[in-house]
Amino acid sequence: MSVDPVMGTHPAAPMVEAKPTPAIRVRHLWHRFGRFDVLRDVSFDVAHGEIFGFIGPNGAGKTTTIRVMSTLLEPLAGRVEIDGYDVTIDPVAVRRIIGYMPDHAGVYDRVTVREYLEFFADAYRVPTAGTSYAVVDAVMELTDLTKLRDKLVATMSKGMKQRLQLARTLLHDPKVLILDEPASDLDPRARIEIRDLLVELRGLGKTIFLSSHILTELADVCTSVAILERGRLVVSGPISEIARRLQHAAPPQAAVAAPFAGAPAGATAAPAPAIAPAPAPQLPTHTVKLRVLAPGEAAAAALAGMPHVLRVGPGPGQTVLVTYTGNEQTVAYIVRALVMANVPVAGVEPERNELERIFLEVTKGEVQ
Numbered sequence: 093m094s095v096d097p098v099m100g101t102h103p104a105a106p107m108v109e110a111k112p113t114p115a116i117r118v119r120h121l122w123h124r125f126g127r128f129d130v131l132r133d134v135s136f137d138v139a140h141g142e143i144f145g146f147i148g149p150n151g152a153g154k155t156t157t158i159r160v161m162s163t164l165l166e167p168l169a170g171r172v173e174i175d176g177y178d179v180t181i182d183p184v185a186v187r188r189i190i191g192y193m194p195d196h197a198g199v200y201d202r203v204t205v206r207e208y209l210e211f212f213a214d215a216y217r218v219p220t221a222g223t224s225y226a227v228v229d230a231v232m233e234l235t236d237l238t239k240l241r242d243k244l245v246a247t248m249s250k251g252m253k254q255r256l257q258l259a260r261t262l263l264h265d266p267k268v269l270i271l272d273e274p275a276s277d278l279d280p281r282a283r284i285e286i287r288d289l290l291v292e293l294r295g296l297g298k299t300i301f302l303s304s305h306i307l308t309e310l311a312d313v314c315t316s317v318a319i320l321e322r323g324r325l326v327v328s329g330p331i332s333e334i335a336r337r338l339q340h341a342a343p344p345q346a347a348v349a350a351p352f353a354g355a356p357a358g359a360t361a362a363p364a365p366a367i368a369p370a371p372a373p374q375l376p377t378h379t380v381k382l383r384v385l386a387p388g389e390a391a392a393a394a395l396a397g398m399p400h401v402l403r404v405g406p407g408p409g410q411t412v413l414v415t416y417t418g419n420e421q422t423v424a425y426i427v428r429a430l431v432m433a434n435v436p437v438a439g440v441e442p443e444r445n446e447l448e449r450i451f452l453e454v455t456k457g458e459v460q
């Protein structure tokens with residue numbers, strides 16, 4: 093018996109707490125079509141309550157992984173568990189837990205929204221099916237389809253049909269949603285609506301696994317990501333943690349000469365402004381796009397040798413891309429140095445989002 097100073101006497105607690113079962117666990121997954129390995133030793137975990145983005149270019153193997161997770165495809169080797177249930181050994185239990193939305197799935201056209209959902213409520217044998225269909229009302233409310241309940245599916249827009257598909261996956265109240273490219277082919281408004289709905293579903297305690305090859309549609313909602321390239325997992329984990337890991341893995345960089353053709357050789361550094369930020373060698377690197385009303389070479393010369401500035405290069409149009417370590421204060425410092433060197437700055441554009449940077453850094457742009 094051990095004595096806890098707060099709780100009093102209690103049986104000895106185990107020394108090591110058991111790790112909670114992840115919502116999705118993928119271990120050493122391999123798959124092959126013919127003689128072609130499309131998945132090669134893919135392993136990752138998705139914790140409960142995450143919105144997990146599965147990212148990769150076309151043909152990387154995202155749909156194949158998702159089909160294994162959804163019990164539609166037997167893996168060649170490896171193990172996939174959903175909430176602790178093995179997809180190969182216990183597919184029926186897995187199907188009860190997951191809501192799966194395939195990419196480019198068709199919908200029945202000649203029924204109304206309500207009839208469509210009632211049909212699937214019956215198919216899933218949800219408790220109120222065949223009687224009040226209370227669950228259909230609840231799901232239509234949640235997915236904002238109540239107003240469209242009597243609309244013929246054939247007359248709905250792509251975005252609405254996508255929402256209907258998502259509504260269908262929710263009827264049996266699954267814990268884990270597996271969505272293959274849920275926002276592909278949608279216009280920006282429909283995409284935002286789906287994204288908002290995913291955030292709401294996460295708030296209801298669901299775990300959401302979604303694939304995409306469009307980075308920007310995921311960046312603001314995903315808590316974690318896995319990046320797949322040519323059937324191999326390149327990186328996985330929380331976005332901020334990956335960014336940190338990459339930063340620490342990168343060798344310390346020295347200031348790089350401006351790669352503008354014809355930049356003046358041995359251009360002198362801009363005079364150090366009075367409010368230079370403190371050196372911060374371990375800070376992440378960022379890139380800022382500056383619109384300057386002068387030749388890019390002049391901007392490069394103004395920033396050459398400046399502390400924290402790692403690279404100055406040409407950007408699209410009349411812009412320069414400046415890679416630096418530091419924060420917004422450093423950007424202010426860069427702008428000030430340019431202005432002091434008579435390089436007018438007409439615009440400062442936000443840097444590439446973190447997920448895009450990670451993607452470009454860890455992938456090689458190879459397809460299979």
Ligand SMILES: Nc1ncnc2c1ncn2[C@@H]1O[C@H](COP(=O)(O)OP(=O)(O)OP(=O)(O)O)[C@@H](O)[C@H]1O
Nearest residue numbers: 125130148149150151152153154155156157305460
């Ligand atoms: N049934 C199949 N038979 C043969 N090859 C297949 C089959 N399904 C997929 N493939 C091939 O496996 C590879 C991975 O396909 P998969 O659909 O998993 O990629 P993806 O990352 O989902 O791509 P996308 O973003 O285009 O949907 C591709 O080269 C594809 O051509």
